[in-house]
Amino acid sequence: MMGASDKVTVLTREDVALHNTAKSVWVVVNNKVYDVSEFMFDHPGGEELLLQYGGQDVTKVMKDKLEHEHSESAYDMLDEYCVGVLAPEEGSKAHSKKAVVAEERVGTSKLGTKKPFIDLAKPMLKQMVYSTWSKEYYLEQVHIPRHMTDSAPIFGHPALEMLTKTPWWVIPLVWVPLWSLALYASMHKIGVGLTLQLLPLGVIFWSFLEYTLHRFVFHVEEILPDNRFALSLHFLLHGIHHYLPMDRMRLVMPPALSIIIATCLWNFFSMILPEYLVYGLATGVIPGYVGYDLTHYYLHHGRPFAAHLREMKTYHLDHHYKDANLGYGITSKLWDRLFGTVLY
Known part of the structure; x- marks a missing residue:
């Protein structure tokens, strides 16, 4: 500039x-x-x-x-x-x-001169941990999207950086075999008929999880503590995605993290639901998750061919570029409509 x-x-x-x-x-x-x-x-x-x-x-x-x-x-x-x-x-x-x-440069930006925030040429996590920004200032700046051709460093060490980057095709490569195992285990435990009945319910259940996680885990701005460690965790979890929304290598969840989250969810639902329901629903939750992750990537970088995808691309990118506190649905607006958080 x-x-x-x-x-x-x-x-x-x-x-x-x-x-x-x-x-x-x-x-x-x-x-x-x-x-x-x-x-x-x-x-x-x-x-x-x-x-x-x-x-x-x-x-x-x-x-x-x-x-x-x-x-x-x-x-x-x-x-x-x-x-x-x-x-x-x-x-x-x-x-x-x-x-x-030039005698004087008059910026196009309505925001005026850019305020100091994260230097994208240096490891971002270290800057967050040692920052003195208030919560209000951090949330203002992290929701002003930036664009980079490559991925900005998070940790600085090459080996750690690789763990934060995931090409989109890794998601089906990892999860399709796991889904096949879940499908086989479910059919073996509860039978083909019941599995086929629970599979679509699992897909619907995932769509609810998609909305819930995005709204109440990734967007916790209202209850976020005003200290640098809480802000750093928020940045790692979802803030970085809003700050650099077009980073191709950080649009899908790294398999290691997704498997940890999946294990926690499995253990939680195993405690409150009958075993047959957990196995059956898993056959729909897994493809629901894979579809969500790939759709999320596609909405950012694809050229939608279908009317629904074109609508959701505009809807999701408006969540990034207009109002991050509304429009939590990625694959559909269903739960946004039901819970009154539809973007428009």
């Missing part, structure tokens, strides 16, 4: 108009020029929208409630892609296309 004393390239509208393809997309906002090529396929509204307006002034479009009114964090993120300023209409040919010294 350019500072107040940095050199700024002056560009004409003709220069900008040339960048309207999938290889290079530039847009103009408030007379500043942004190269959003790198962000195009991660754009919450889809790359088609950026291509539609490539090489054009999108100042009014970004404020249009009918099109898609952008959040303050969107403007804040946009500043990272600034490549120059737009030359005035009059005498624009007289402006050099070389770098000139």
Whole structure:
């Protein structure tokens, strides 16, 4: 990002108009020029929208409630892609296309100058543990999304970093065999008929768990203690996902963590439910979880082909970019509607 004393390239509208393809997309906002090529396929509204307006002034479009009114964090993120300023209409040919010294940089961000927070080039956990931020300040900053091409370091040590990163295809690779074992065990213990009856109930039960965990475990802002250790735990659990929502390697849950959580859930429900119910429901809960994790990844980085997925992509990304305190459903809005937390 350019500072107040940095050199700024002056560009004409003709220069900008040339960048309207999938290889290079530039847009103009408030007379500043942004190269959003790198962000195009991660754009919450889809790359088609950026291509539609490539090489054009999108100042009014970004404020249009009918099109898609952008959040303050969107403007804040946009500043990272600034490549120059737009030359005035009059005498624009007289402006050099070389770098000139800017008298003053007026940021596009509605948030003003960025406040100090986590340095993404350094291990983030250490910064959290030694931070002096208040809970209010932390929650404000962690819900201003940032975008990086690569994953920011959490621990700093390569071996520990690898444990925090999971490609999407690892989820079915790990859980499909475990589901097969659960299915076999259930059929052996309670029979094929009862297993097939309980499987769909398990899928529905998972969808409730999906909502419950997201709302009451990942989003505990109201009861979160105001100390650096509690804030650090919150950051590791879910805050990092809101701070860096497009990190491809941290969108699905690492298998080690998911198996620990699954074991805790198994033991808990084994204490309160008959054994046959636990085995039968597990045959639906596991594919429900796999579907949720893969859907979550797809909503962030996929190009939805079905109307429901397109709707849920917009819905979930609005949870990130507009209001993190509503819209907890990932695969559907069912429980949001039932419990009054629907985003819109």
